[in-house]
Amino acid sequence: MTTIYYNYYASSSLFHGSILNIMGTRLDLVMIVENLAAGVRIWDGLVAEAKSLDELLNRFSANSEITKINHQASQQPVAVSDELWEILIDCKLYHKLTLGLFDISLRNFDKVELHTEQKTVFFKNSDINLDFGGFAKGYAIEKLKARLLNEKITQAFINFGNSSIGCIGTHPYGENWSVSVENPFNPTQILGEVFLKDNCLSVSGNTPANSKHIIHPETGKYVEGKKITCISTTNAAIAEVLSTTFLLTTSQEKSVIRENFANIAVYDEKEYYAQ
Amino acid sequence: MTKRNIMHNKNSNAEVDLSLRQFIKNLGYTAGGLALLTTVPWLQSCTPEKLAEIKNQKARVAILGTGSRGTYHLHNLLKIPHAQIVALCDNYQPNLNAAAALCPTAKTYTNYHKMLESKEIDAVIISTPLNWHAPMVLDSLAAGKHVFCEKSMALTMDECKEIYDAYLKTDKVLYFGMQRLYDKKYIKALQMIHSGVIGDVVGMRCHWFRNHDWRRPVPSPELERHINWRLYWESSAGLMTELATHQLEVSNWAMKSVPESVMGMGDIVYWKDGREVYDSISLVYRYKNGVKTTYETLISNKFNGMGEQILGHKGTMELAKGEYFFEEAKPAPGIMQLINQVEEKVFSTIPVAGPSWRPEVSGEKKPLYVMGEKSSVNSGLSMIGAEDDGSEEMLSAFCQASITGEKAPNIVEECYCSTILCLMGNEAIKQQRKIDFPEKYIIPYIKF
Structure with a gap:
């Protein structure tokens, strides 16, 4: 089955592209572009980018770089690509800034050794697995947005599985891109609205079908409950980090983390309790 | 609406x-x-x-x-x-x-x-x-x-x-x-087709099925041909001119052209009651680029009802139902709303944000609606006319x-083309051969 398709709506110069089953979810792009040919050319570039990130970061994909690392890094240091190296360094920084709550090792990031000179990674514990589930989509949105901006696209909306959204400019007939957050436990109920313009939104929380997917790194237990956190900011990766983190924090931790991020990002946070 | x-x-x-x-x-x-x-x-x-x-x-x-x-x-x-x-x-x-x-x-x-x-x-x-x-x-x-x-x-x-x-x-x-x-769902759907929503039109399937003898009660035998005029060649060209005209017109509308030729068969399969016109017809109309409209009508089984399917390489438009389907997947509902907003030059909030979305695993194809919601559907069973089908308008x-005194362009031309095509269909059946669009009936409006 082909998992990629697109449509061009000539009367409104609107291009819609979709990739199903990428990074465990689906990607939708809506952009305003002058013609179909230009749209397809840009879209092809985005698809290549998204696929290569999937190859890099998807631990459920047999051939991805991260799968290779997860298999080998507990036996010996494994050399990593430049791009993955940068990502690991960023994740280490966010791990520190979030008091250890943002943790791509899901357990104990301190046991992940990063050797700066050789750019290798080594797991000091054999049961460590790196997982970019709470980061990759935001990172991908940043890269896709950069490509779109480079192509002089001024109005675009990227939706990565509803939980990670990025946009450029505004809706063609609005002052922003306005999205509502649905209550996953009661889809007819709207929890709130978020207005986006040249920025990104990340939403974290449980859903009825998927109630065990966020692990608290200190306790090793799955996060329970129906809290939903939303972060909107200019950097989609930071939005991902904070929306996951704020799902786990106590109020004391939260105020420290806010301070830690004060110089890094300006963001809006919202919290909902779904019923 | x-x-x-x-x-x-x-x-x-x-x-x-x-x-x-x-x-x-x-x-x-x-x-x-x-x-x-x-x-x-x-x-x-x-x-x-x-x-x-x-x-x-x-x-x-x-x-x-x-x-x-x-x-x-x-x-x-x-x-x-x-x-x-x-x-x-x-x-x-x-x-x-x-x-x-x-x-x-x-x-x-x-x-x-x-x-x-x-x-x-x-x-x-x-x-x-x-x-x-x-x-x-x-x-x-x-x-x-x-x-x-x-x-x-x-x-x-x-x-x-x-x-x-x-x-x-x-x-x-x-x-x-x-x-x-004059039917809103057809007008909108055809514009969607022409804007490329279902990709290139690669084929069309039109059908009209009923299970009825197509007769009206006759008070006395000498009135048979007067009242049941539909059943005799002297006054009728049968199911083609009574039903197919509408559907061949829609095919041409979708293709923005007219078929060059037709082949097919017709018979009296079930209603052997002295009528002359066929009660079963299967025809294939061929457009210049090779795209074909298959036309089927039968009046002794109504299971399939009435329909016009426009087949594109990316999707399928069910005109009579006002529904369409994409070959591979449908846009997520919130994204579809966004697309429709931009198409209609309006702005409002779209329901797309939430914790991780899981792809639907069901293989069942769910329709998208041309008019944004389910349209009233003409079952095609009435012998008189359907509700909300553009007739009143x-x-x-x-x-x-x-x-x-203001004329309405294209209506006569459209009816002319589809009627000639219906009559060509009957000729193909009678002569048991391929019939090309006769040169003497080509009018400037026609593009093959």
Whole structure:
């Protein structure tokens, strides 16, 4: 089955592209572009980018770089690509800034050794697995947005599985891109609205079908409950980090983390309790 | 259209009409002026503003043929504020009496030539057996009347050409009952097809199935051919001209061209009751680029109902149902809302944000709706006419045109092409060979 398709709506110069089953979810792009040919050319570039990130970061994909690392890094240091190296360094920084709550090792990031000179990674514990589930989509949105901006696209909306959204400019007939957050436990109920313009939104929380997917790194237990956190900011990766983190924090931790991020990002946070 | 509109429409014909007119106005608006309306030029005279210009004026209308379809039009005319029925004509007295009872102020005639002499009549609505279409249309135009005639155009290709030639010369308005041209869900769907929503059109499947003998009760045997005119070649071209015309017209609309040739078969499979016309037909029409319309009709099994499927390389449009499907996947509902907003130049919040979305695993194809929600669907089972299928709107537009004299381009041409194609289909069956579009009937409108 082909998992990629697109449509061009000539009367409104609107291009819609979709990739199903990428990074465990689906990607939708809506952009305003002058013609179909230009749209397809840009879209092809985005698809290549998204696929290569999937190859890099998807631990459920047999051939991805991260799968290779997860298999080998507990036996010996494994050399990593430049791009993955940068990502690991960023994740280490966010791990520190979030008091250890943002943790791509899901357990104990301190046991992940990063050797700066050789750019290798080594797991000091054999049961460590790196997982970019709470980061990759935001990172991908940043890269896709950069490509779109480079192509002089001024109005675009990227939706990565509803939980990670990025946009450029505004809706063609609005002052922003306005999205509502649905209550996953009661889809007819709207929890709130978020207005986006040249920025990104990340939403974290449980859903009825998927109630065990966020692990608290200190306790090793799955996060329970129906809290939903939303972060909107200019950097989609930071939005991902904070929306996951704020799902786990106590109020004391939260105020420290806010301070830690004060110089890094300006963001809006919202919290909902779904019923 | 909101649910409230639909409920309202059932009660008030004027509302049905206005809802189409508003829709037409919006088409012009969404395209930024006339750009989009130019693709549906016959609708340009149908805006709410144009209707307001003829306020308090009435077209004086005669109904020629007061059988089932004529009576259907009569009921609709009674609800159109800018129409007044002034005359009724039929040579079958029981039908004429029934119509006169519904409209006692109208004069009655049994001879249409006499009726056409009347100076009180602006427009004639013809719903008579097919063999009468050509003489009645030509005589009515010659008498200086505006004319609305039921489809198909005429019984023979020569008659069609004669009508077409008269149409070129006349200063009167001429409509044929191709009501899909006035059906919102068809108009919208065809525009979606032309904007590439389902990709390149690669094939079409049209069918019309019923399980009914297609007879009307005959009070005495000598009236058989008069009443069951549909069943005999002298007065009818059978299922092709009674049903297929609409659907072949839609095929051409989707393709923006006309098929070059047709092959196929027809038989009397089940209703062996002395009728002459086929009760089972399967035809293949071929367009120049190789795209084919397969046409099937059968009146001894109704399982498949009526439908027109336009097959694109990316999706499928079910015109009669107002539904479409994508080959691979449908846009997520929130994204579809966003696309529709931009298409309609509006802005509002879309419901797309939430914790991780999981792809749907069900292989079942769920429809997307052309009109944004489920449309009323014509089952195709009625032998008279369906609700909300564009017929009322078209009639209202015709009455308006009978006041203003403003012609509606393309309607005659569309009916001409699809009628010739129907008649070619019957020829292919009779001659058991491929029939090409006859050169002598090619008109400038036709693109192969």
